[in-house]
Amino acid sequence: MEMISLPTSVRLALLFSLCALDIVDFYSKIVWLGPTESSPFKVNYAQTFTDEPLPKPHFVSQTNSSSPPIDSGAELLRVSGWTSYYDKCEELFATKHGESFHIVKATNCDIGQPFASEQQIASEVVLSASLRADSVAWVSCQLLFFHRRPPLCQENLVTRFSQRYLLTEDEVDPDKMAPINSQGEAELLRMLGLLSRSFPFANVVCSQGFQSTTGPGYYTASFFMCGSPNTFESAAVGVYAASFADIHDRLAWLSIDKLNVMGFELVSRRDSRSMFTLREKDGELVVLEMNTVNFSSFGHLYVVLLAVDVVLLIANAHAAFETSRTFGWGELVGYNTEFDGGHSNSGASWLLLYRSLYRSDIIVALTTLSALFSRVVGSPYAIIWNNDCEGQLYAVLAALRMWMLVLCSLNLLWGVFVRLAETRAYYVAQRTFVTPLEVLGASAFVISLETTRLFDTRYHLDGQLFVDSESFPGRVAVSNAYNEEIDGFATTPFRTLAALLSPLAVVVTESLALVVLILIVKSVYYRRVNTNSTAVADSDDQRALLALGHTKAYRRLPLEEMLGLPARAHSLVRYSFEIEQTAENGLTYIPPHLYYEFGATVSDARLFLTRLGFFNTIHRRLDVQRFFPPVGQSKPLMSTFIKYMTFTFSSMEAIFWRSLGAFVCNFAVVICTGQSLYVAPEYRRTLALRCIAGFACMGFAFYAMSQMVLADASVIVFTSPVMTFFFGAFVLHEKIDPISFVSAVVAFGGLICVVRPGFLFGYDHPTAASDGSWLAICSGLLGALSQVCVFLTVRQLQGLNVFAIVHYFTLSSIVFALLWIAIVQQTFYVPSTFLLWRAIIGTGLFTFGGQMFLTKGFQLEKAGIASVMRYLDVVFVFIWDATILGEHINHWSVIGALVICTCAVTIAVRKIIS
Template identity: 30%
Template sequence: MGGWPRGFHQARTVVPTVLNLSVLAFFFGLDVRDILYKLVWLGPSTNFSFQPRQGWLYSRNHFSSRRPPICQQTIVSDFHARYGISALDVPLEWISDPGSDAEVELLEMLDVIGASTDLARVVCVEGFQLDHGPGRYVSTVFGCGSATYFRSAMIGYHATSIVNFLADKSWLTVDHLSFLELGFAIRQNDISEFTVSTTPDGHLDLEHFTQINFSSYGALYCLLVATDMLLLWLNVFSAGEDSPVEMMSRSLFRSTPVVVLTVMSHVLWWLMILPNVIVFTWTEDTVGQIQACLTSVRVWVLVVLLVNSVWDSVALVHERLAYQLVKRSYVSMLEVMAVAGLVAYGFRYRVFSIGSVKYGIEKQRVVDVDTFAGWAVFANTYNDDLDTIITTRLDVISAIYGPLAQILGTSLGGVVAVLVLKGIFIHLYQSARMRLHVVADKQAGSKPVSAQSYERLPLERLLNTAIRARSLMRNGLEVESVHEGELFIGPSLYFDFGLIVQERAQSKATCRRLGK
């Protein structure tokens, strides 16, 4: 990051001050004006950005006829499209007057940026002018250090209107994923606030607060919202019965269209892990970290669908074997949720490193470990090669969805382990009970109905689905019951396959499909 030494060369003093256990600040004194500049590390990181936003915003603060060549480059002209920001209608009073000190500041800043051949190494910082003593401040002064020449420039002392452009553009970043020209974008922009107070021994104490804002947009984001609204409607009105008590009584995890919509929704939703990564990594608030963690364990729905899909495939290939295994073990949805939650928690650091891996591939955030001994400096930049990408690269997709695939695979293995352990326990328990009733079974002389060869029951043949063989996920071991020598499907399995039992007479019951 060649811009660091250039950014320091105007400083009269550089005094590192430890503010607390996780924040280190540098205080600059400029030769021309006394300004307090803040360079803050959150842990080992710092709050800096690079030239794209500065070049665009400084250009907007200048008359078009007097703008230097850099204002015509794509890094400036494509700024709106890149970050999804609407064009700003600049009032005349915000524009610097020709020949004024404000225009000189702007031209000097644009010259520093434009003269740098490697724009990705131009370091820009934000700060404020300490002119009212202790109190609250926002960023009002901004500076950039050239990566090519030993030069730096500051702006905001005369060109005060620049704060209208830059106040909410700290850490401006866009995560854009595109599939066949359908995009999903998440934009981050921050607002920096500072509190200066006096300690009992007379020293100044600086606290830095960052308000993080995330905005999502794009065709795929609209598809995600529409899919979630449709799923909400389907879940609320799935039963369609006359009595409101029966609303939401049926699980839709067996409905193929709903399963497809749910998978699509959660796969798209996984992109929202990127804001959670920032919140979890940056915040020092425990509540914020817990919120980010809880949001990230929503994968349990995908685990439920995966277990059902895998077992349906087993039943399709070998229905009799699936039935025999279902009779010997089962897993409940709560157990699947618990397994998925534990696995997601175990992979939390892998999940929360998605952002750094992605930014490393795209070179949107870079790390400098050489300039400051013992400290790693994280800085914001933009790789203009991303403007030419129509479909997101496979390595970026792998960086985002790789942890999700690991969580799903490990969770599936955890569910299998639960099934095996429960199967062993159930087998031992049933063996102990069978030894108590072996004499009675021999005297009966007839084979129990439930132990006869497997074949589909009339209701299963009517619906053309193996209800018992497919019911691995349920709340109890029993999948069938015997009444007067006849075998019946367990009542708890009806709802999963869209059936309800209605009493029509004193001793008769009928089944009908939900929603029919």
């Protein structure tokens, strides 16, 4: 039975969409919601006004009231300051659409000074209750000279304004400040007087707007009014203090959101710039309020959120690369169908290219942390959603990313069930499963139904939007409100966090319930389609790792024992129906994608290792006969075996990584010590020859060691010191005394005892079949000859800085190796396991040290004598093997080591004496 196959184009489109979703989400957190002012969203309100004015309260109306109208400035406590607008204006007209409103049209408003000789009446003013009382007070104080500021300007409401909203406070140009005893100053003082007498401060209603007397057109906010909730009084500013609008330009819909958890803060600020358009449509006056909205986030938790998202992006990108290299992205998405014998990849294994680390404990923890913090940071998305913003799509996409939390929760709950009843969990997993794509679809469906719950709860939680349902019967007046609690530093109450996260819990629970329904439906479907089959063939399962066992009665397979967990029982979420495959001989196989999901992979050195991101450490060399079936029994597995056999460094790749590590170390030392890399002209030809000879030596030697038994290759390569004696005498005219010559020959005999080549000691060992060909032997001899050239050229470079020699040698080796890889090899392998990178770094460090000391030694000592000291290489290798790796040393190695050390000491003593 095969699953429904998606076309390759659809798979690629889904993969790109999912990856783009992660990138856009991270980009939005940095740019759109970050500390910079990007103003990416537009919030527009298009409203028409009612024909009938809002009903006046009884204390204002002169009809149907037994008491006379209240005087301006009289004490009168109300829900909000909306009705105080009647102190200045005759009528208020609300917007038509909906029950709530925040924009009004006020008629016949007295905008002049109270004691002016003539009243200044504005026939029509459009006001939007988008201002906060503290921003109006702060701007008013900024426009007054310091000695003219009232006591309110010295209170925390004003002095902490910039700190409260994390705004940069720029010094006001004196030319913009209100002149002393001017009408502008009187206007500002009257506004500050009103605010100082008002309480509670959160109920003060402040608006911005414009006079619409000029008819349709574009308007900027030039008129500002506040109404007191405890006195029947209102004040206006902007008529005479014209600079008020410039200073208050970006402070519309200002709000601040703070979360404090054990001293760690997350702060989100919203601010806007407002523009207005007035036009006529079907005989009605339409006002369009256009807000350019900016969101800024700060705090410890915001930094942690970004760091977690960066780690997740890097980890998932590396996992995608590792998956592509292991399985081949073409095979996964269905391009290279010849890989599986002509059948397209009909399962969901292509999803391995996206977030294949979802079973890693650390990735699950980071994903959960990111989802929770993203929910907290999501107040801007709640504002966007509830204000009919053009950025609503981004709000939905941000909510959609919660599907990973659903996936992690499902695996966690199923893991608990596996611990309680492993056998039963295995039989359930045998009969049904769900793919990550189906979990994504179920989560998306639930999120689409619960968007209102997700965003409305977050929108009304912060208490910074005041709702007045009492001042105007039948209508609800909404205004931006200052919340006095935001100045506190207390830890956010648990009930607030619970209210914030409860919609998230509801979405996850409902999504899990829908996933369970999908599992039940699929189980019934599979049972009807094939009731007699316990394993359904799927073309994803071309590569399987064998473990001994039988399917009649459940027990853990050896592979599961090695992993330390029942992989099959845990695999309720997977990419195809099959969790195992039974061969003709009754042996059971686990599909490659299954053990790969749980963090197991095969390294280049034929080790079964842990994937990056997992911690169930495995370091076991593969037994091909035990873990892979015979080729004739399982033809689809043959390509996997061949693919894994090619996972190794080539000689040129080894040279590249070795030289790169040494180059970096040497260059770091050069920079730190200020060494010169200048090469005098008389040394350049010899240095070039040293670089070419050194590269040739490494290339030939590495090839010989990769094609031959290591002992044979070592003997051939280490014939170079004997050659060096003769070349040193013939080329450099160095005098070699007889005793030194005899010691060198005897030392070479000691080396033979250490490495025990097969042509002298026999081939009765497990690697006899892998002995090298004549091509490999000739390669070893050419490597030895090249090494002689290296010794001689280094000896001739006595006057050149040792760091310069190592620098240009490693640099040239990097270039030569890359050229060979690009032109001849045409493939390049990048290591992906920690062990390989550890080996590369260690090789680079020790190569640098070895090259530096070796070069210096050949500069100070005669070429022949110095080359003999290199016999100590093999001795030290065996010493490290015995002391660090605990390997047993053969008695012939001990004899050879004693011979080499004796000869080396003899040569050194004779050097000292002479």
